[in-house]
Amino acid sequence: xxxxxxxxxxxxxxxxxxxxxxxxxxxxxxxxxxxxxxxxxxxxxxxxxxxxxxxxxxxxxxxxxxxxxxxxxxxxxxxxxxxxxxxxxxxxxxxxxxxxxxxxxxxxxxxxxxxxxxxxxxxxxxxxxxxxxxxxxxxxxxxxxxxxxxxx
Amino acid sequence: xxxxxxxxxxxxxxxxxxxxxxxxxxxxxxxxxxxxxxxxxxxxxxxxxxxxxxxxxxxxxxxxxxxxxxxxxxxxxxxxxxxxxxxxxxxxxxxxxxxxxxxxxxxxxxxxxxxxxxxxxxxxxxxxxxxxxxxxxxxxxxxxxxxxxxxx
DNA sequence: TATTGTTATACTCTATAACTATA
DNA sequence: TATAGTTATAGAGTATAACAATA
Numbered sequence: 001x002x003x004x005x006x007x008x009x010x011x012x013x014x015x016x017x018x019x020x021x022x023x024x025x026x027x028x029x030x031x032x033x034x035x036x037x038x039x040x041x042x043x044x045x046x047x048x049x050x051x052x053x054x055x056x057x058x059x060x061x062x063x064x065x066x067x068x069x070x071x072x073x074x075x076x077x078x079x080x081x082x083x084x085x086x087x088x089x090x091x092x093x094x095x096x097x098x099x100x101x102x103x104x105x106x107x108x109x110x111x112x113x114x115x116x117x118x119x120x121x122x123x124x125x126x127x128x129x130x131x132x133x134x135x136x137x138x139x140x141x142x143x144x145x146x147x148x149x150x151x152x
Numbered sequence: 153x154x155x156x157x158x159x160x161x162x163x164x165x166x167x168x169x170x171x172x173x174x175x176x177x178x179x180x181x182x183x184x185x186x187x188x189x190x191x192x193x194x195x196x197x198x199x200x201x202x203x204x205x206x207x208x209x210x211x212x213x214x215x216x217x218x219x220x221x222x223x224x225x226x227x228x229x230x231x232x233x234x235x236x237x238x239x240x241x242x243x244x245x246x247x248x249x250x251x252x253x254x255x256x257x258x259x260x261x262x263x264x265x266x267x268x269x270x271x272x273x274x275x276x277x278x279x280x281x282x283x284x285x286x287x288x289x290x291x292x293x294x295x296x297x298x299x300x301x302x303x304x
Numbered sequence: 305t306a307t308t309g310t311t312a313t314a315c316t317c318t319a320t321a322a323c324t325a326t327a
Numbered sequence: 328t329a330t331a332g333t334t335a336t337a338g339a340g341t342a343t344a345a346c347a348a349t350a
Contacts (some may be wrong), residue, residue, distance in 0.1 A: 016168050020172065067320065068334080143276050145177070221340050
């Protein structure tokens with residue numbers, strides 16, 4: 001007897017992708033207008049959340065970017081004057097990244113439009129319902145299932 | 153008064169990405185071992201769901217791939233003998249795609265391992281809870297919010 | 305004329321490995 | 328020796344436009 005795959009529609013990764021695409025459809029035009037890629041925006045957002053500076057490792061983990069990808073994004077954002085990078089005096093291998101004034105200004109410029117779109121989504125889906133969904137997604141991400149024994 | 157951004161953790165797109173990454177971490181090694189990319193797998197999975205052939209347009213919509221990306225993936229899968237492409241006799245502009253015997257064999261070979269991993273996830277998160285989450289994600293994706301007036 | 309799919313082109317990100325500097 | 332970050336390299340996908348064939 002063979003093991004059939006569950007229907008494509010019942011696949012959790014697909015459901016997450018579908019939901020993410022539907023959500024991003026609302027925000028993409030906004031980022032495009034400001035000439036920011038999704039990944040660059042994730043970096044700027046992560047930096048906005050933190051008061052102080054963040055090192056590259058933390059930033060990579062928070063944004064789900066690989067170190068080489070992040071490295072290039074930081075070169076780009078630095079070149080555009082949106083972030084500053086300084087060497088950590090306590091550990092000179094570490095690079096401390098923070099939003100520049102110009103970077104903060106950009107986030108502040110995007111914020112109202114972004115929030116307005118978010119509120120439309122919230123109104124359409126339901127505030128309480130959205131909060132519960134966020135909780136469930138958070139718990140799902142926290143599962144941290146071990147890789148199979150057969151994986152290297 | 154400025155509009156502050158909501159915390160990075162409370163961002164729905166980030167929560168969806170985080171959850172998707174956590175989920176895919178379980179399946180990626182499996183695809184890697186079979187030398188299939190995530191996007192190629194989406195195509196194979198979409199073809200598995202459908203009994204009959206599917207045209208490229210439907211496939212692109214189902215897999216969230218742009219036409220040029222799909223086009224290259226189809227060349228690759230065709231070259232590996234995993235799919236067949238025929239011209240639709242009723243509309244010769246359309247290309248009808250279906251899984252080849254070899255493609256079906258590959259999906260059948262991956263299915264048991266994939267399902268085993270899915271069941272571990274289901275057991276850890278809860279079957280009923282997962283079903284509810286899938287329902288909510290489905291509803292979220294179905295919202296289809298209109299782009300803002302300011303978007304072109 | 306509009307649509308379906310492919311090809312062209314430039315860019316970004318992914319992924320692994322090698323490298324530099326520091327610890 | 329190990330770690331943090333960058334650079335090298337190859338490959339895949341994104342995105343827009345242009346194109347050929349068909350409707």
